[in-house]
Amino acid sequence: MPVDDRPGDGDGNEATTGTPLISGTNVVKEYQTGGQTIRALKRIDFRIDEADSVAIVGPSGSGKSTLLNLLGLLDVPTSGEIRLRKQDVATLSDSERNRERKQTIGFVFQSYYLIPTLTALENVEMPRMLDRTPKKTRDRATELLERVGLSDRLDHAPDELSGGQKQRVAIARSLINDPELVLADEPTGNLDRDTGDQILDLFEELRAEEGVAVVMVTHDEYVAEAADRVVNLVDGTLRAPDTATRADGGHRDRE
Amino acid sequence: MEGIVTGNSDDRDRSSMSRRRRIAALVPTVLLARRNVSRATARSTLAVVAVVIGVVAVGAIGTGGEAFKQNQVAAYEGFGGTATVHPVVYPEAEDPNRNFSDAEVARMRRAAAGATVIPVVQPFGSLVRTPAGETVVTAQVKGIEDPGTFYETANGSVPENWRRSVIVGSRIAADNDIEPGDQITVVVEDELEGTFPVAAVLRPQGFADPLSADQSVFVPVSRFDDATYDEVIVRVDPSAGSVAGAATAIETEFNSRRRTVSVQQVQQQREQFEQSFETVNQFLIGVGAISLLVAGVTIANTLLMSVIEREGEIGVLRAVGYTRGAVVRMLVAEATILGIIGGVIGVPIALGIGAVINVFLVGDPLAFTRAGLQYVGIGCLFGITTALVAGVYPAWKAANKRPAEAFD
Structure with a gap:
């Protein structure tokens, strides 16, 4: 669970026993920008378990993207330790991290980042295109697109799809390698409320049915309500949320 | 751009796709690259045109020069002794x-x-x-x-x-x-x-x-x-x-x-002529080759722009587990495809121009010499190689961009 591991957190949602999927201890990330060192993350601890549903909420510049990149093994911390299960990611080579990322983590982005020259189906297959298992990949991709309700859009190009449909394709893509964790960066940022709700429902279904941990980064409190747990990222530090936003125990109250 | 069949019949789709699929699986990198090339049509076309000009310049100067040499050397016939x-x-x-x-x-x-x-x-x-x-x-x-x-x-x-x-x-x-x-x-x-x-x-x-x-x-x-x-x-x-x-x-x-x-x-005069002609011709072909270098620069430029535009996309490729090597291969393949298209278009044009020159200087459109054809081949190969090399830097640059930065 991505909160400070301070004793007496009072969150009531303390990590359960067992090996966390991914955890961080004293994680610091600094950037060099124009001769200045910017400390984007200031000694944070976090923990994400299997089938977790977490929202990281923070204003822009709070270090959300930085944290997302670290969780996604796209970057390594300046100091501190991130463990994927029991493995310290700092000890992994570039290609090992690449492989772990491919096997364990799926990504969903605000701007979808579908490849415009590929069809919906091919976009879903894309992460596995270089694996020589075309039949298996195609079957799984078709299944996933059916799963996200796009069985009639398999051969459509991204620009023939609505925003919500694009995000569904992106979600299907994030699941092609059967990951244990899906990282979603403002997944509803470009969508209207209704479509956004559908996407959030989809995440919830996937989590419940496939046991995938979902971590959403957002600045939208409404989106955060969809998660089981919410943490605030402010100025490079993680904080337990105000009780006000947690009044409902972290479950979104809709309809 | 050619899309995959957009029919509704699953059966038909499956049969046509499985064949395509098999081909794509053999060279998925090339599939991605080819689609990418067809994305910015105007830009790709310009890059191809640059290669075509280079290939035609080298090929036509080569075959034309050979035809001129044949024509000139023919004058020495009968005076050999x-x-x-x-x-x-x-x-x-x-x-x-x-x-x-x-x-x-x-x-x-x-x-x-x-x-x-x-x-x-x-x-x-x-x-x-x-x-x-x-x-x-x-x-x-x-x-x-x-x-x-x-x-x-x-x-x-x-x-x-x-x-x-x-x-x-x-x-x-x-x-x-x-x-x-x-x-x-x-x-x-x-x-x-x-x-x-x-x-x-x-x-x-x-x-x-x-x-x-x-x-x-x-x-x-x-x-x-x-x-x-x-x-x-x-x-x-x-x-x-x-x-x-x-x-x-x-x-x-x-x-x-x-x-x-x-x-x-x-006979000695003839040999002297052939020698000095060879020098002049190679110089001219060198000038033609410069146009291929310019084509290379065009391709590098095209690809750099394309890579900047597609930063996010390339970041996604890296995020979903594509290695640096895979990204480099894909982009180099894009550049090479441009070179190959340029060569495929340029060679017939060079041969056509060569045939016209042959008609005028030798009297037979097909009077290509081995050396003349070699120049066309060299032009084509050089064009493709230049394109490939031109792709390396943008590809390397794109692949080494930290994927993290693509999403900020």
């Missing part, structure tokens, strides 16, 4: 206009046994007038025993005992409408002046002819009182022997103590 002998004059010599005497010509005949030795008089201060009375300034008057031993006639014939008529070279005849039977006036200062009937017009000989027969009016050598010769032509039937032997024999005979004659074989 010919050498010319000139007197060597030293500045301190008492007679700066030294000529060959009858005795010296006889010595040459003895030395070069078996060769035809033809002494030629090339007087200064000669003049030729047409039947209409016009002076032909370009005509050279030459005294020779029997041009029939050396040249074939196009019109008329050389008389058995040639004493009273003249024989006219092809260009002089053509430019001045001179035909056998016409009367032309020949004046040689201090030597002869008179009007002679034209007995024959010679066939065109080309520029390699050591006597420049096309520009000449031949007069029987007996018309010159005091026969000394400016030049001697030595000829050996190439099927019977080599003129080199005769040339060496004459040089040995005359140049043993001091170099008094200079012998030049037409």
